[in-house]
Amino acid sequence: HVPDAEAAELIAGLRQLTEIHQRLIESMRGLLGAYEEALEQLGAAGDATGPVSVSAGPLANVQALRAFAETLERLPVVRDVEVRGYEGGDRAIVDVHLLDATS
Numbered sequence: 001h002v003p004d005a006e007a008a009e010l011i012a013g014l015r016q017l018t019e020i021h022q023r024l025i026e027s028m029r030g031l032l033g034a035y036e037e038a039l040e041q042l043g044a045a046g047d048a049t050g051p052v053s054v055s056a057g058p059l060a061n062v063q064a065l066r067a068f069a070e071t072l073e074r075l076p077v078v079r080d081v082e083v084r085g086y087e088g089g090d091r092a093i094v095d096v097h098l099l100d101a102t103s
């Protein structure tokens with residue numbers, strides 16, 4: 001049996017973690033929206049001759065990076081996404097290959 005005070009503390013901690021998780025998700029959605037808009041503009045301009053390098057973060061872990069890359073790959077102007085490297089402990093350098101504007 002968990003004392004009421006301890007249970008209340010655990011519940012408060014879980015609520016705080018849930019709020020942090022929700023803010024991270026909202027931040028990632030905003031970031032992805034901004035990247036999508038920028039990539040669409042680059043794709044429409046047809047100026048991209050190679051990959052577009054993106055510094056993304058903060059990312060909590062490898063799963064967050066994988067989810068970010070998979071979401072980028074689903075954008076209509078993106079052909080491929082490659083993780084090129086890392087900056088610090090929570091940022092990744094991602095190369096985004098756009099579809100050819102003539103295809």
